Amino acid sequence: MKKWVCTCCDYLYNPEQGDTNHEVEPGTPFNELPDEWLCPECSAKKNKFKVYVERAMWDDAIPEYGGY
Numbered sequence: 001m002k003k004w005v006c007t008c009c010d011y012l013y014n015p016e017q018g019d020t021n022h023e024v025e026p027g028t029p030f031n032e033l034p035d036e037w038l039c040p041e042c043s044a045k046k047n048k049f050k051v052y053v054e055r056a057m058w059d060d061a062i063p064e065y066g067g068y
């Protein structure tokens with residue numbers, strides 16, 4: 001299962017752990033979380049999350065815009 005990361009605070013949602021503080025059972029995929037689920041760290045909505053990719057891939061995916 002994919003991990004999802006909050007773009008507001010970098011909280012990482014791990015489906016294998018769920019979010020037991022908010023009655024989300026371990027093993028719950030991100031897309032099965034209730035729509036009203038909020039980031040435990042900063043209360044961002046689900047649409048602020050994106051699929052987590054490893055750090056090395058981040059660096060490749062984000063171009064440098066400093067040259068303009």
Ligand SMILES: [Zn+2]
Pocket residue numbers: 006007008009010011039040041042043044
């Ligand atoms: Zn957050």
